[in-house]
Amino acid sequence: IEGNDWVLMKTARAPSNIAVIKYWGKRDENLILPINSSISVTLDYLFATTTVAVSPSFTSDRLWLNGKEVSMESKRYKNCLQQIRSRATDVVDEKTGLVVKKESWKDLYVHVASKNNFPTAAGLASSAAGFACLVYALAHLMGAKESYEGEFSTIARLGSGSACRSLYGGFVKWNMGKEDDGSDSIATQIVKKDHWKDLVIIIAVVSSRQKETSSTAGMQTSVKTSPLLQHRAQSVVPKRMVEMEEAIMKRDFATFAKLTCADSNQFHATCLDTSPPIFYMNDTSRRLIGLVEKWNASEGTPQAAYTFDAGPNAVLFAPDDKVARSLLQRILYLFPPASDADISRYVVGDQSIM
Ligand code: 2P0
Incomplete structure (x- = not known):
């Protein structure tokens, strides 16, 4: 050369x-x-x-x-x-x-x-x-x-x-x-x-539109204006870090799920506490939260967990394939696919679970 x-x-x-x-x-x-x-x-x-x-x-x-x-x-x-x-x-x-x-x-x-x-x-x-x-x-x-x-x-x-x-x-x-x-x-x-082979992650793409407030800009405004953010950083997260690490090490799904949902909700509460407020979730996101919360409450112990980043898409966790199937059926009941063809898109890992 x-x-x-x-x-x-x-x-x-x-x-x-x-x-x-x-x-x-x-x-x-x-x-x-x-x-x-x-x-x-x-x-x-x-x-x-x-x-x-x-x-x-x-x-x-x-x-x-x-x-x-x-x-x-x-x-x-x-x-x-x-x-x-x-x-x-x-x-x-x-x-x-x-x-x-x-x-x-x-x-x-x-x-x-x-x-x-x-x-x-x-x-x-x-x-x-x-x-x-x-x-x-x-x-x-x-x-x-x-x-x-x-x-x-x-x-x-x-x-x-x-x-x-x-x-x-x-x-x-x-x-x-x-x-x-x-x-x-x-x-x-x-x-x-x-370490946690049974854990199933389902991603529900609610919208593939670009978000209106970038994370970088959003967090700058939150740091300047949200009293909840300061409280969260100083008094909430340090304890949750320890508890979450422990839950992961023990494969304790109930604790993992409770902390995951609580932390997602506090993050979105912080966005709402920002001036002007930031909204990343939409009605579909909130219906998914409702689905999981109601299911968990009716069983008395967490079946599934949800978390949302700076956007409306849901990341859902289930402790195993069986619960994941049940979760997916509930999602499909709430949001029926337009045609049979759409069902082939619901997959967990490499395997179609429908
Ligand atoms: C996270 N997010 O921990 C949080 C939760 C969004 C909500 O990290 O400014 O794209 O590039 O450091 O990393 C998104 O923020 O922001 C983010 P920059 P980044 O995943």
Whole structure:
């Protein structure tokens, strides 16, 4: 390979995640440091796929999201790229024998193409999957290595807070950290997904429309105006973090469900407590809450749990396949599909459950 006539490419895939203890509010906007810790479950079936390429013939850093070019000028992209570039090492491409020396990375531009297999910006954490994938793909391309466990999660965090949790599978904790430089505001895996094999996650896409208030803007306004947010961060979340981790470790579905629903509801209450108020859920979201609450109350113990991010789509949890089927039947009763053909779309993991 001579001169400028080469391209080196890597492709990675990273999943989305859903918080069961929610992150909402920053103490540092630039480093994306949160005002409270959070816990998430990784959603393997919703993912971003990102290809990063480098070539001496590229004249600027460029990015395509779902086929459309978008600017890479934002601080968030620049910060992630700069952090990975500064950790680049000598890279030898096994297939071609091409060698890219450590010192050349700073002069090479990247092209990035990323796509999601789920609705972008509809409250299904597309930025989380996207930035986790970008950081992971760039690190592979440039031969960057972590100097401590969780270091890459601090870089993904610079792209989008929730992205730090998407670098791990299973159940993940993002510790808010104490340091001003963000070095201890990292994500770590609580436990692998195999730990709780029976747990079923159902995603009810209520709307794939883009949300009106971005999470970034929404949480800024909440930090400035919501007294409930301060109370939540200081007095509610620390206790829930301990209880949720324990519930996950014990596979205690009743406690997991109670905490998950309560935390989703407090997050949305905080949005309502913001001035001007923010509404992420719609009537369909509220009917789904009603369905789960009524069912749980009639059984006397939680059968299912719900959580909603910054959008109207529901993420529902059931303790096993049998309960998941029952939950799905109840959802279909409340929202009958327009035709038989629609039923084939209801799947849990790889298996159609209808
Ligand atoms: C979460 N959300 O913990 C919470 C719950 C939405 C509701 O993290 O400004 O896209 O990029 O750090 O990460 C969405 O916020 O915001 C989010 P930035 P992000 O998943």
